[in-house]
Amino acid sequence: MYLTQALHRAVQQHPDRPATVCGDRTRTFAELAERVSRLAGALRGLGVAEGDRVAYLGLSSDRFLEYYLATWWAGAVVNPVNVRWAAEEIGYSLEDSETGVLVVDDTFAPMVPALRTRWPGLHTVLHAGDGAAPEGLPSWDVLAGSGKPVPDTRRGGDELAGLWYTGGTTGFPKGVMLSHANLLVCAYGMGASGVFGSDAPLRYLHVAPMFHLADLAGSIGTMVLGGTHVMVPAFAPVPVMDALERHAVTHTVLIPIMIQALADHPELSGRDLTALRQVVYGGSPIAQAVLDRARKALPSAEFLQAYGQTELSAVATVLGAAEHEDAGRPHLLRTGGRAAPHAEVRIVGTDGNEVPRGRSGEIAVRGGHVMLGYWRRPEETAAVLREGWMHTGDVGRMDDEGYVEILDRLKDMIITGGENVYSTEVENAVAGHPAVANCAVVGLPDEVWGERVHAVVVLRDGADATVEEIREHAKATIAGYKAPRTVEFVDALPATSTGKVLKRELRARAAGTG
């Protein structure tokens, strides 16, 4: 079980089929394999030994896929960098993983001096871009043409395939270690559950950033079935529509706000997107209204939801296409589906035992797709990986048919007067007030209630609302004890570069001003 296996199969079965389509550049599987074997040879020549880490910092492109495959071909370990991080966080992750070789594209080449200063162990930086290679950075394309090809090491099974650093917003990032088997088991399980499966050749559009597991899961699924990879550098409605139409894309992975942006776009109706057979989305459930508009806008496509996290090689549960069409059970859309064919899923209490159906608890997952652990962090690993079960840190509830509703992050859940309150539920209730532009809900220490529900609200420009109005509005949709006891108005919420609200900071601020 090795991640390069599919490339050998594709070259054997359809060498002349396009493997990558990036802008105006198309390469066949025969060309891709030739480049990959030369790039792997070049990496070995640069001193990359089996098990060494090789990082990539760049936007989505055909070269990013070559990087994954060449690193595995050489028997090395990928370390794809989160492009949204600052140089300090990236440098930390490179140092922590002792990564000696980094590949950068045109967009991120300017960051190289800062990274070299932060982590002097970075002995080689390669340039994978369309522009001229900056001084001192060997060119990816030159190596792909002139590197001495080497045979595939076919490293695989439980061997480490890559590190994916996560959690940069809640302390030091941790490197999630995934094996070849982890990633392939997830891809196979998705395939067996009907994701990507089809007799006709598939063409997959990479929309989510290629460093992210959400995209990689789709990418490996595409590889396994010998499909064509189409890349756009990042999400924007018009370029995505262009790519979908021009390359007759059949499959893609999106998040609901991207689906909404596409479905509502005025240019969509003029496009021929009938090749699109399947849209897999994740990150959050989809609103019924958005799904209805998306179905109308993309009538040839079926929709599937996947829930998971990096530690699970991306996917634990799937809400299938038929379940999206089940008019008699619209509540299913609020769930993340149920355990995929490669996973076992449970809701557990603080004692680690399974709780009765309908009760909330932490979502725990077991299977061949569960990470090996966090890189060189045995304590953090032991804290989440217990007797084979990955404790996700997500709070969920399972119904009698195994469907899992994802309620909150465990650390954002509020316990007030002995009752669990999910911050997301309160946020949805508060956000429904017409004057509210944005809001976040946290628990603050409270002598009477243990914690009290506290809302931090950003009002719309020119709009106005009192604390009491916000509370009353919330009480109209959720139980009284869930409604915020205190409300604070601010100009903006502290957030990461990805737009994730920093609740830790909100709690710290409130404690300081308390």
Added chain:
Amino acid sequence: MYLTQALHRAVQQHPDRPATVCGDRTRTFAELAERVSRLAGALRGLGVAEGDRVAYLGLSSDRFLEYYLATWWAGAVVNPVNVRWAAEEIGYSLEDSETGVLVVDDTFAPMVPALRTRWPGLHTVLHAGDGAAPEGLPSWDVLAGSGKPVPDTRRGGDELAGLWYTGGTTGFPKGVMLSHANLLVCAYGMGASGVFGSDAPLRYLHVAPMFHLADLAGSIGTMVLGGTHVMVPAFAPVPVMDALERHAVTHTVLIPIMIQALADHPELSGRDLTALRQVVYGGSPIAQAVLDRARKALPSAEFLQAYGQTELSAVATVLGAAEHEDAGRPHLLRTGGRAAPHAEVRIVGTDGNEVPRGRSGEIAVRGGHVMLGYWRRPEETAAVLREGWMHTGDVGRMDDEGYVEILDRLKDMIITGGENVYSTEVENAVAGHPAVANCAVVGLPDEVWGERVHAVVVLRDGADATVEEIREHAKATIAGYKAPRTVEFVDALPATSTGKVLKRELRARAAGTG
């Protein structure tokens, strides 16, 4: 990655769905899991420790599936016995594997005394049958009801899941060691290639014997997707049609002669078999005429072919449904398809290197489904498993698109005057003569040609043919050097209990009389 995972998932998602249907007896997934946990407890109580072997000798039934699951639940290793073997061969395999516990059904209970004599280490024999349990044999059903349930060990990954003894006809049988990962990777890969995949619940009919990997591969595919298992004790056209119709079976695994027997059966036309969606067949390619008749007789079903062997957890290549419908490429039907999504396949020469496309050589296969090895036979293992590649002992030829034609067993191939001759090709040519009832072709030592092509022929009752007529008939369809140089007429061919011709014996006889 553990083989009991799917049972937990099924109980979680659809506890009341039928899990097993055997004759008039139906059990739900909740009932199956209850029985399995009790049977596992009973096995532990009988002294079965993790890694111990437990054997089953019986016809297909719901209890056979319980045996697989309970053994894995207990953390033990299955050892399903080939029901066609004599007591001597079975006893040898039980001794070789040091199996202490055997389960027998009504049909095979009478063999127990002989097995106990042959292998005194057999400390416990359980009776899994409908009749009264013979004296001294604890009853499977009693244990399933009264055993103390134990938690699932969830043993899995690269741990040994079972031994499958093969090769009894060519010397001492060898135990093929397959891990949980081996079996699941094959099932997932089949799922990803469209086998069994579907949104609607599947109902699988066990037709091939349940000790055999051909059935187990289908069975695990069914488990992974939470489908219902329907059992018939053995193949016979009418009971199979009955089961297909009565239980609205959607999927099954057959061999071409079974398909032919069904398609040509006069009772078929009166049956409603429209639930049948997919027939997977293996063992040999299907004749175009048989496929045409089968399509007409079973218009709702699509046909897929799978090629492999026990050492490959059953499957290496697949010829998909669309390829069966490809009127422009009828030659594909003569192939076993191409590498499945979990496999890498090559044709190699005697030096182990890949040969050019179109040239014949040994079929070698690599991937997560390749066996761990032969039980306690490091030399035999090393002879076939080299650098991760399983050398199948089958001769094949691959075309430019990766389709593999299976030509012969390597040991049955004849080299005459420096040319390779496939005994199967010559047999087909000879069998075309109207007077020939049966034939086998072997190579005999020859001073001039190295080996010469020798045909052993059984004539039809009352028919007659001369050596020269047989040779002339063969030459009309195959090249002159392939036609038999010598022909021998016999009353019957020496064969195993499964009908496999013993070519070893034919060669020995010819040498003796030579």
